Amino acid sequence: MSRLFMFEKPLGMRDTLPELYEKKHQIRSVIAETMKLWGYQFIETPILEYYETIGAASAIADQQLFKLLDKEGHTLVLRPDMTAPIARVAASKLLAEDLPVRLAYSANVFRAQQREGGRPAEFEQIGVEFLNEDTVSCDGETIALLISSLKKAGLAQFQVSVGHVGFAQELFMQILGTNGRATALRKFLYEKNYVGYREHVNSLQLSSIDKQRLLQLHQLRGGEEVIGQALDIIENGTGKQAIIELKELWDVLKDYGVQEYVKFDLSIVSHMSYYSGILFEVYAGNVGFPIGNGGRYSLIEKFGKKATATGFAVRLDMLLEALDGVQLEHAAHCIFFSGERRKEAFQLAEKMHGQGKLAVLQDITGVKNLDAFTKRFTDTTFLIGGRSDE
Amino acid sequence: MNSILTIAMPKGRIFEEAAELLRKAGYKLPPEFDESRKLIIEAAGEGLRFILAKPMDVATYVEHGVADVGIAGKDVLLEEERDVYELLNLKISPCYLAVAGLPNTQMNEVAPRVATKYPNVAETYFRAQGEQVEIINLNGSIELAPLIGLSDRIVDIVSTGRTLKENGLVEYERIVDVTSRLIVNPVSYRMKDARIDELVTRLHEVVVQGGSDDENSKNI
Numbered sequence: 001m002s003r004l005f006m007f008e009k010p011l012g013m014r015d016t017l018p019e020l021y022e023k024k025h026q027i028r029s030v031i032a033e034t035m036k037l038w039g040y041q042f043i044e045t046p047i048l049e050y051y052e053t054i055g056a057a058s059a060i061a062d063q064q065l066f067k068l069l070d071k072e073g074h075t076l077v078l079r080p081d082m083t084a085p086i087a088r089v090a091a092s093k094l095l096a097e098d099l100p101v102r103l104a105y106s107a108n109v110f111r112a113q114q115r116e117g118g119r120p121a122e123f124e125q126i127g128v129e130f131l132n133e134d135t136v137s138c139d140g141e142t143i144a145l146l147i148s149s150l151k152k153a154g155l156a157q158f159q160v161s162v163g164h165v166g167f168a169q170e171l172f173m174q175i176l177g178t179n180g181r182a183t184a185l186r187k188f189l190y191e192k193n194y195v196g197y198r199e200h201v202n203s204l205q206l207s208s209i210d211k212q213r214l215l216q217l218h219q220l221r222g223g224e225e226v227i228g229q230a231l232d233i234i235e236n237g238t239g240k241q242a243i244i245e246l247k248e249l250w251d252v253l254k255d256y257g258v259q260e261y262v263k264f265d266l267s268i269v270s271h272m273s274y275y276s277g278i279l280f281e282v283y284a285g286n287v288g289f290p291i292g293n294g295g296r297y298s299l300i301e302k303f304g305k306k307a308t309a310t311g312f313a314v315r316l317d318m319l320l321e322a323l324d325g326v327q328l329e330h331a332a333h334c335i336f337f338s339g340e341r342r343k344e345a346f347q348l349a350e351k352m353h354g355q356g357k358l359a360v361l362q363d364i365t366g367v368k369n370l371d372a373f374t375k376r377f378t379d380t381t382f383l384i385g386g387r388s389d390e
Numbered sequence: 391m392n393s394i395l396t397i398a399m400p401k402g403r404i405f406e407e408a409a410e411l412l413r414k415a416g417y418k419l420p421p422e423f424d425e426s427r428k429l430i431i432e433a434a435g436e437g438l439r440f441i442l443a444k445p446m447d448v449a450t451y452v453e454h455g456v457a458d459v460g461i462a463g464k465d466v467l468l469e470e471e472r473d474v475y476e477l478l479n480l481k482i483s484p485c486y487l488a489v490a491g492l493p494n495t496q497m498n499e500v501a502p503r504v505a506t507k508y509p510n511v512a513e514t515y516f517r518a519q520g521e522q523v524e525i526i527n528l529n530g531s532i533e534l535a536p537l538i539g540l541s542d543r544i545v546d547i548v549s550t551g552r553t554l555k556e557n558g559l560v561e562y563e564r565i566v567d568v569t570s571r572l573i574v575n576p577v578s579y580r581m582k583d584a585r586i587d588e589l590v591t592r593l594h595e596v597v598v599q600g601g602s603d604d605e606n607s608k609n610i
Contacts, residue, residue: 265580
């Protein structure tokens with residue numbers, strides 16, 4: 001191990017400098033305000049959790065977890081997501097009355113980077129969990145709130161792609177019969193390897209009709225029309241139920257007036273085995289990775305309570321990148337003073353702070369390069385030297 | 391909004407075949423395409439921008455979304471395991487990954503050593519065979535390694551087998567067949583779906599006409 005330089009940070013850890021902090025703070029506030037207006041209550045959970053509980057329940061790969069040991073020898077993890085900790089709190093405390101619960105959070109999560117730089121290992125997620133209600137209205141509310149939050153944050157161009165875990169699973173079971181064979185095929189979808197998927201389907205001993213049904217799966221992308229196409233290739237059972245749910249969801253989203261932001265994509269599958277219904281990802285035009293995702297999950301059961309929930313998380317760092325062009329205007333006033341007029345300067349500053357204005361008090365003798373310093377402010381006042389009658 | 395489609399092209403061996411494929415698909419590529427040393431080439435009339443990358447790096451550009459689409463060998467996809475959609479087998483530049491070594495030799499019992507520029511593929515392959523090997527990472531002229539005793543075996547791309555033969559090496563096992571694939575960034579796949587679907591359809595037609603087997607016929 002080479003000796004570290006004093007400026008170095010662990011791989012993937014980043015500083016938030018004032019300008020970025022301010023931007024982040026403003027966007028977080030706007031989104032948090034929206035969530036609160038919809039009745040979601042914010043909670044906090046610890047940064048450290050047990051590996052055996054949260055670490056195991058979380059959908060994040062084991063090698064991405066930051067692990068450490070506590071004094072008793074238990075392995076701890078830095079929380080890799082917020083869904084698992086909230087499921088833990090919900091199962092042990094908040095669902096006692098068996099009512100719908102709406103929770104929100106904004107918190108940093110930690111995922112170690114294996115391969116290379118270019119991605120943070122610590123980043124902030126802001127999101128909600130709508131717990132203990134399994135209606136389409138609940139799914140719809142979550143997606144509508146997501147869309148509303150992003151619009152409030154100033155994001156103009158984005159898309160939510162919605163799929164359903166039940167559809168592909170049922171289609172595979174209907175045609176392939178066994179879980180093992182279905183899993184083998186689903187792996188190709190999860191790996192986004194459509195070439196491999198087609199080759200695998202074509203290598204199976206199936207009727208050409210069944211092959212066609214399987215090969216059409218990843219073409220099921222688009223608006224409302226996808227529902228009809230999907231019904232054509234599924235026979236019955238839970239797969240059909242999944243499509244009926246999506247149809248209802250579409251109607252709910254239409255009533256919210258947000259359908260222009262939504263598309264179906266039935267080929268979305270997740271490695272997160274805890275998803276049990278709809279699932280979705282959010283994309284912005286100018287960012288190469290999804291800026292958020294969510295879905296209906298049964299994770300709470302792992303913590304001993306039979307309940308499902310729907311939630312979403314938006315990555316604040318990705319959202320900031322997507323909002324890159326949007327400039328925040330903030331006025332900053334600087335009051336330069338010298339000893340003689342210090343009191344006057346303090347009074348002016350107090351007055352401005354009282355009006356909610358940003359005002360910096362700066363002793364003029366403390367600045368070496370006045371020109372460079374002045375450039376950082378939109379406005380300045382000089383209260384310097386002996387009082388003259390000007 | 392932003393309708394320019396950025397395509398990452400692999401420099402070198404695959405480049406010409408890939409460019410020809412795009413031309414056959416009806417895309418008008420600028421004449422400087424073939425000789426230029428420029429790394430970014432615009433085809434303004436088509437709304438396309440090409441970036442010319444090392445073959446091994448194509449999937450990286452596409453995963454990070456700085457290129458929407460790319461043409462990459464299956465060998466690269468297997469090695470890099472990037473989070474990208476593999477949409478189409480372009481069936482160009484066929485070759486395969488193989489295990490090779492000096493004829494009539496056994497791997498070292500205690501610490502079998504394998505030299506390769508595909509450490510991930512090599513390790514995965516040998517592990518699946520129930521063997522733990524030590525990987526030695528090289529960047530080129532892999533054939534040298536067994537000749538001068540750096541390794542017992544190599545894992546490398548074989549197209550004609552000539553390089554192996556001329557260096558007195560033999561192929562022991564064939565790992566996987568390799569052709570070039572059309573890969574797509576997951577966000578672009580959703581946000582620029584119309585343009586990408588068109589590209590896929592047009593390329594697919596060319597591939598089907600060119601190839602005899604119908605493994606991805608009709609459905610794309």
